[in-house]
Amino acid sequence: MTMDGAEVLLRTVTEDATAILDEWIAALRQSGTLQSGRIREAELRTQAEAVFTQFREALSSDGLDTTAKGFAPVLDTLGDASRSRALQGFTPTDTANFVLALKEPIFAALRRTCGLDASGLAAGVSATGAVLDRLSLHTMEVYMASREAVIGRQGQEITELSTPVVRLWDGILALPLIGTLDSARTGVVMETLLQAIVEEEAEIAIIDITGVPTVDTLVAQHLLKTVAAARLMGADCIVSGIRPQIAQTMVHLGVELNVVSKATMADAFAVALRRTGRKVVRRQAAPDGERR
The missing domain is CATH 1.10.490 (Globin-like)
Structure with a gap:
């Protein structure tokens, strides 16, 4: 049994x-x-x-x-x-x-x-x-x-924290990107940037890609989508952080961003200031004995 x-x-x-x-x-x-x-x-x-x-x-x-x-x-x-x-x-x-x-x-x-x-x-x-x-x-x-x-x-x-929008000046924003830019992250970047443009009434947005390891055709497409969306909101974009290696890679791949680009954020900021009718000047040193 x-x-x-x-x-x-x-x-x-x-x-x-x-x-x-x-x-x-x-x-x-x-x-x-x-x-x-x-x-x-x-x-x-x-x-x-x-x-x-x-x-x-x-x-x-x-x-x-x-x-x-x-x-x-x-x-x-x-x-x-x-x-x-x-x-x-x-x-x-x-x-x-x-x-x-x-x-x-x-x-x-x-x-x-x-x-x-x-x-x-x-x-x-x-x-x-x-x-x-x-x-x-x-x-x-x-x-x-x-x-x-x-x-x-x-x-x-982490994605949300890694895409902060920084207010550099009245009407000028900066978006430093770090890490790989994929489709999912592009959506977060775009939403964050557009919201900041509305809140700050920004005229210019600087997208800094110094922390992006590589820029290929796909990454360029994501950047162009972000730039196009910002333009629809009335803000011009400047891309900064174009390193020599990235520039060579983009030329080799035939990638064209069709947007103003600069090597450093400082250069891009200078362009943004000129576009908004501002400039930064060095303050002259006061003579000895005078109050500074």
């Missing part, structure tokens, strides 16, 4: 619940989960107790079918724990080990429960491995999705 692994597993986790839970907590403690300081033992125990109780109830109602309604509570709890670990900086190994560390305590309990019943022990071990592996995969899927969301949000924040 073939033993039902789900029944053996349910009987084991019901009759030997205290020992399994204590051994699980001990295994998590030995794995170094608590040494990182990201989670306290009391919180870890609370999570483990909740997961274990919901796991036992799910086994009682739906056996090994983790897609059944009875497993929804334990999946939700594991998902919340995984999202929390992703935000706290836990490694994928630590996150997966939260579930996988439960295997050995249950295996030990199965040996105690089944004794010499080899077929019952084999069925219980097989059932345990199957259901815990699926739960572990769920924790990793939620963890990876959460990490991707965090990385995406951080990337967006």
Whole structure:
């Protein structure tokens, strides 16, 4: 007669619940989960107790079918724990080990429960491995999705921070760009610049590409889009930061920006001042004894 692994597993986790839970907590403690300081033992125990109780109830109602309604509570709890670990900086190994560390305590309990019943022990071990592996995969899927969301949000924040618009003078703005200019970032750059042009009523915007490592045809297209959008808002653009290497590359590729360009931001600023009817003059030194 073939033993039902789900029944053996349910009987084991019901009759030997205290020992399994204590051994699980001990295994998590030995794995170094608590040494990182990201989670306290009391919180870890609370999570483990909740997961274990919901796991036992799910086994009682739906056996090994983790897609059944009875497993929804334990999946939700594991998902919340995984999202929390992703935000706290836990490694994928630590996150997966939260579930996988439960295997050995249950295996030990199965040996105690089944004794010499080899077929019952084999069925219980097989059932345990199957259901815990699926739960572990769920924790990793939620963890990876959460990490991707965090990385995406951080990337967006970095992009926004790396495109500051600086007010150099009344009606003159500067937009220093650092890093690669791709389609996604071009949208942020354009939006930031246009908003600043409206707020400052700017006449001229200096786009400085000193920090852009390379300028190819695609980057030039992104720059032209930004320049065209600024012109529609009534502001002229000057591109600064054209280094010799970039100039040679652009000539070789046949790239034409069709916009005033200067080697340095200082040169571009001087042009902007002239266009707005201003100039910078050196103040003459006051004679000795006179108040400066």
